[in-house]
Amino acid sequence: MARPVTIRTVATRAGCSIATVSRVMNGTGPTSAEVEARVRAAVSELAFRPSEIGRALKSLRTRTLGVVIPSLTNPVFASSVAGIEAQARARGHVLLVTATDYDPAREREVVETLIAQSVAGLVLTVADPDDNPTLDHLDAGGIPYVLVYNEPKRAARAAVTVDNEAAGATLTQALVALGHTRILFVAGRFATSDRSRLRHQGYRAAMQAAGLAPSPVLELDYLGDADAHRSALAGLLGAPGRPTALVCSNDLLALSITAAVRDMGLAVPGDVSIAGFDGISIGRLVSPALCTIDQPTRRMGERAVERLFDLMDGHGARAVEHLPFHLRPGGTIAVAPSPS
Structure with missing residues (x-):
């Protein structure tokens, strides 16, 4: 049985990224004439049929948010995703969630995959929020995003975190x-x-x-x-x-x-x-x-979505927002033992 043709198949044939294929098909960003020709030739050769969602994006913003976290097994991220989901649902949006497994090299791949799905915006936790080609790519493309947990020192990157x-x-x-x-x-x-x-x-x-x-x-x-x-x-x-x-x-x-x-x-x-x-x-x-x-992990996720919608509506601030933290003493610390 022949394997289904996907946007990734087209990108491989055209020798470009998934995001570039998406821009060509949806008319959502500039590409060179040469690259556009390669993409359209690949589409024709492979008989690729873009999704109805992709065609609709020429004029409409999807009601989907992309979420990129380092791990699906660390409960700290589950809590923030719960906050992200609650705020997104309240605004009539759903989530596409993916993880990088703490591998910085995977960030570009997973983000491009989400962009290819024409998400309206992104909430991300990355390895390095300052020296990061993936975020540079989002900035250059005008794609709205808010970082959560990250604490960039670089100006003009929106983030919700603690100090x-x-x-x-x-x-x-x-x-x-x-x-x-x-x-x-x-x-x-x-x-x-x-x-x-x-x-x-x-x-x-x-x-x-x-x-x-x-x-x-x-x-x-x-x-x-x-x-x-x-x-x-x-x-x-x-x-x-x-x-x-x-x-x-x-x-x-x-x-x-x-x-x-x-x-x-x-x-x-x-x-x-x-x-x-x-x-x-x-x-x-x-x-x-x-x-x-x-x-306040859940609130961090909620606040990230609130700020993302502000950015998508064109009036959000691209700055770091610190939420309060507090020490929970527990029982695993005690007075230092006397020298033996």
Whole structure:
């Protein structure tokens, strides 16, 4: 049986992107005469029939929003998508949701796929909101989008987030106040998360303000299991002068690290205090409850959609909006243990 011809098939035959085929078919953006000719030749050769939705987009905006998140397994993103969906539904829109699996190289691919579906706008979380060819592409094409969780320093990029650096400092200050002086920052990969980098900057600032030397960061794959995390920590926690507290860049990493530390025969928080970041619900259910920074994740998603509609209507501000966060002490941090 012959395989169905899709817009991706046409793009491959024409030697261009899916987004370019979409622009040619829908008449929604400039392309060179040569590229347009290649696209139309491919359409003819393949007998490609554009969808009715695509043809309607010549004059109408679809009632679909594209959502790009790093992970479908991290509950912090599920919460924000719930907020995005609620606000979109209230405005008569539906979502197309996709994930990059924390791979920056996939961002362009998934965004082009959504553009090919003629989404009205996008809500995204990317690896790096400043040095990002995908966002440059959206800017150049005039495609409205709002970042969520990301905290760009670059002007004219709309985002809804918390002050990650300030929150990282708040966690560290809480541990310093309990007498900890050897505090290690355990991070998700910096290359895949600007949030992790900013939280680490907050940690460093708080340590330096307290007259303490920041430890070299330990970067881990947060999707790794407790065995992998235990192996990474073995040399650090088994040595004299080991850290007495760990600040983790997200809650899932903190929960896995907690299991790894206990498997090593250390008590949490008796021997090692552990703090996370995100405020996911499961952190309340473990014993002791996880110390974390609680972000208003659902509200962040709702607010991103509110701002996206402002942009689509031509009057939204392209700026970073910080929502409040708060420290949730939990039971995984305690007074620093006495030197042995």
